[in-house]
Amino acid sequence: MRIMGLDVGTKTVGVAISDALGWTAQGIETVKIDEDAGQFGINRIRELIAEYDVSEFVVGYPKNMNNTIGPRGEASEQYAALLKETFGLPVVLWDERLTTMAAERLLIDADVSRKKRKNVIDKMAAVMILQGYLDSKNR
Incomplete structure (x- = not known):
């Protein structure tokens, strides 16, 4: 049984x-959607x-820096x-x-071209979301 991490956007979902x-x-992968x-x-x-x-989903929840929930957070709640x-x-x-x-910085540091970054950024963000969750469970 595995856990799926999702980074939900308006046009794509990183998996x-x-x-x-x-x-x-x-x-x-990155799944194309049309919100x-x-x-x-x-x-x-x-x-x-x-x-x-x-067996379980982890959906990225984009809170504002002051811990409030904005429109993207509400969209993640609806997707969940x-x-x-x-x-x-x-x-x-x-x-x-x-x-x-953070995913973008990682890719820039790895010297990934702008075009390639665009194709993998959502998938990379999903990895970071899921890895953060897994790390919190495995402490």
Whole structure:
């Protein structure tokens, strides 16, 4: 049983998966969505759940720096509720403040081109969200 980490945006969802022991997170893909059109990539998420034997979700929860919840945080809450309703699996909202910026810095430090960064940033953010959650459980 593995844990799936998700970084939810308006156009894409970055997806990461834990190893079977729940120690490490690996990025697997970026799922295209269209929040405005109500298309949330649920069919692809369903396929990934089956492929990786997922038992739990960790959804990035972008709080404001003063700990309040803004529009993106509310969107993450709604996505988490959709996952729970659709799949009946536990969903944890995980504080992801600055995760995307940290992922971007990591990629810049690794000298990844701007074009390539754009293609992997959401997946990398999902890895950082999931790894933070796994590290908190394995202390």
